[in-house]
Amino acid sequence: MTKRLLPFLASAAALAAVAATAVAAPGTTSASCPTVTDGQLTIGTDNPAFPPWFGGGTKTSKWKINDPATGKGYESAVAYAIAKRLGFGKSQVKWTFVPFNKSFAPGSKSFDFDINQISITPARAKVVSFSRPYYDVNQAIVVNKGTKIATVRGIRGLARYKLGAQLGTTSYAFIKSQIKPAQQPAVFNSNATAVLALKNKQIDGLVVDLPTAFFVTAVQVPNGKILGQFENKGKTTDHFGVVLAKGSPLTACVNRAITSLRANGTLKRLQQLWLAKATGAPILK
Amino acid sequence: MAGEGDRRADLEVDRRPRLLDGLRSGGDPRRSVAIALLSTAVFFAVVVVAITHAPGWPAVRQQFFNWSEFKSTFPDIARAFVLNVKIFCIAEVFILVFALFLAVLRSLPGPVFFPLRALAIVYADLFRGIPTILVIAMLGFGAPALGLSYVPKSVVFWGIVSLVLIYSAYVSEVYRAGIDSIHPSQEAAARSLGLTRWQTMRRVILPQAVRRVIPPLLNDFIGLQKDTALVGTLGAIEAFQQSQIDTNATFNFTAYLAAAVLFVAVTIPLARFTDWLVARDRRRRQASGLAT
Numbered sequence: 247m248t249k250r251l252l253p254f255l256a257s258a259a260a261l262a263a264v265a266a267t268a269v270a271a272p273g274t275t276s277a278s279c280p281t282v283t284d285g286q287l288t289i290g291t292d293n294p295a296f297p298p299w300f301g302g303g304t305k306t307s308k309w310k311i312n313d314p315a316t317g318k319g320y321e322s323a324v325a326y327a328i329a330k331r332l333g334f335g336k337s338q339v340k341w342t343f344v345p346f347n348k349s350f351a352p353g354s355k356s357f358d359f360d361i362n363q364i365s366i367t368p369a370r371a372k373v374v375s376f377s378r379p380y381y382d383v384n385q386a387i388v389v390n391k392g393t394k395i396a397t398v399r400g401i402r403g404l405a406r407y408k409l410g411a412q413l414g415t416t417s418y419a420f421i422k423s424q425i426k427p428a429q430q431p432a433v434f435n436s437n438a439t440a441v442l443a444l445k446n447k448q449i450d451g452l453v454v455d456l457p458t459a460f461f462v463t464a465v466q467v468p469n470g471k472i473l474g475q476f477e478n479k480g481k482t483t484d485h486f487g488v489v490l491a492k493g494s495p496l497t498a499c500v501n502r503a504i505t506s507l508r509a510n511g512t513l514k515r516l517q518q519l520w521l522a523k524a525t526g527a528p529i530l531k
Numbered sequence: 532m533a534g535e536g537d538r539r540a541d542l543e544v545d546r547r548p549r550l551l552d553g554l555r556s557g558g559d560p561r562r563s564v565a566i567a568l569l570s571t572a573v574f575f576a577v578v579v580v581a582i583t584h585a586p587g588w589p590a591v592r593q594q595f596f597n598w599s600e601f602k603s604t605f606p607d608i609a610r611a612f613v614l615n616v617k618i619f620c621i622a623e624v625f626i627l628v629f630a631l632f633l634a635v636l637r638s639l640p641g642p643v644f645f646p647l648r649a650l651a652i653v654y655a656d657l658f659r660g661i662p663t664i665l666v667i668a669m670l671g672f673g674a675p676a677l678g679l680s681y682v683p684k685s686v687v688f689w690g691i692v693s694l695v696l697i698y699s700a701y702v703s704e705v706y707r708a709g710i711d712s713i714h715p716s717q718e719a720a721a722r723s724l725g726l727t728r729w730q731t732m733r734r735v736i737l738p739q740a741v742r743r744v745i746p747p748l749l750n751d752f753i754g755l756q757k758d759t760a761l762v763g764t765l766g767a768i769e770a771f772q773q774s775q776i777d778t779n780a781t782f783n784f785t786a787y788l789a790a791a792v793l794f795v796a797v798t799i800p801l802a803r804f805t806d807w808l809v810a811r812d813r814r815r816r817q818a819s820g821l822a823t
Contacts, residue, residue: 346779347778347779350594350782351594351784352587352590352591352593352594352595353587353590367780367781369780369781369782369783370780370781370782372593372781372782372783373590373593373594373782373783374782410766413772413775413776413779414779416780418776419780430768431768432686432765432766432767432768433766433768433772433775433776434766435763435764435775439668439672439764439765439766440766442672442676443672443686443765443766445676446672446675446676446684447675447684448672448675448684448686448766449766492590
């Protein structure tokens with residue numbers, strides 16, 4: 247489900263620059279911002295939709311962990327905020343299940359945009375259009391309390407352990423390029439299997455983005471702890487953006503919406519509301 | 532021994548349509564070859580034109596048949612494919628032995644052996660029925676979850692165990708078909724010569740039965756090779772998992788093609804080898820006039 251890039255908090259300067267170049271008027275018309283179904287905004291995400299990105303614990307027969315239509319959780323809240331800017335009321339937003347692979351498969355899209363912790367990269371941008379980022383995130387590592395790896399205090403000390411990541415995330419690339427482990431890391435197809443392997447101690451540490459790490463330790467692995475988050479290094483920056491069909495005219499509309507939400511503090515407020523608990527973790531240097 | 536009947540059946544089999552039908556014998560060979568080539572060219576031209584003129588073709592080509600993507604992902608996937616080769620080679624050895632054991636169990640006669648026969652039948656039914664991916668997940672994640680220190684945690688180990696359990700069920704059925712195809716008179720003859728039941732099985736039935744089922748055995752071996760990709764679901768980075776990592780990193784599906792090329796590079800020679808074995812066997816039987 248989650249696809250994140252190397253985490254990097256955008257600097258305040260970058261934020262200011264984005265705000266400065268922001269196009270003011272968010273007013274859009276349906277003619278310049280066409281949607282898949284007229285008068286309706288169809289938003290895709292993967293199922294299950296995990297906290298803290300989706301919240302409320304409102305599982306239904308369709309959405310196994312959280313129904314994204316509650317507006318709870320950071321990504322759900324951001325999606326509704328974008329929809330509002332585009333002129334769609336809450337009742338005009340329809341959520342649809344889009345498996346990660348399907349979000350970038352060629353052919354016509356079943357969604358107007360897909361919001362699913364997808365990291366923006368130049369390679370990916372060749373086949374889909376990304377919006378401007380709505381969140382910047384650090385990678386973190388979760389371990390079992392009382393194990394050897396739990397005593398490690400720096401990124402160098404992690405290299406000799408068996409590490410794991412989730413398929414489609416940039417965590418795997420992070421492990422390979424930054425931690426450079428001696429053993430081949432394991433890559434799991436889902437959050438469920440990655441977490442199970444950590445519980446089973448088949449891997450020593452699981453690398454995920456920081457907000458997900460908080461969910462993993464709070465709910466999924468009671469004996470788990472966040473060993474730390476990794477600081478932003480190197481020139482690769484990493485941000486979550488919503489995915490649109492390549493060249494979709496809606497991209498500009500969504501960008502205007504996100505820029506204005508960033509400028510007026512809405513994104514920051516939503517982050518404090520849904521992700522505030524998920525920021526304090528020691529930095530592994 | 533049923534030599535004459537087999538020989539005539541083989542001659543009949545030889546008259547069935549084959550790939551190079553009409554190219555080697557009968558009529559003007561050059562004309563036949565020309566027609567075959569033309570027909571092939573027309574067929575592929577139609578298919579290629581239909582696909583490349585589809586409105587979505589540029590996107591499909593960019594995301595599925597991207598040469599630069601292929602080149603950049605192939606080395607990593609080829610390295611990961613070594614794990615697939617290890618898995619199917621190790622698993623196949625255990626499968627061939629374990630499945631033979633199961634097949635022999637199922638062939639044991641008399642009321643005394645009822646429990647063993649029943650066990651072999653239940654086993655084959657169960658493991659042919661359960662989806663492979665479920666067995667792999669249950670053993671790969673479930674067994675280490677027991678927390679017993681002497682139970683291996685290696686996912687590759689449990690992947691191999693799962694494949695052995697599942698494919699042994701299929702292969703035991705193949706062996707059994709081979710054993711059943713040996714005429715009962717052979718057993719009667721062997722027993723009347725004073726061979727024990729075990730000697731009869733070991734010296735008379737099995738050598739003939741196994742020889743007959745070599746093509747289906749290789750068929751299952753090819754299936755096993757492809758199913759090694761399921762071990763990737765446990766987190767092991769084999770060729771398919773590596774190609775998924777590449778696909779997810781770039782949103783380009785060409786990496787799957789690179790993995791497919793590697794699997795096909797192993798399975799096609801094996802399929803041709805199987806055909807050659809079958810043909811050789813048939814030639815020998817025709818030449819000797821004996822069922823071998």
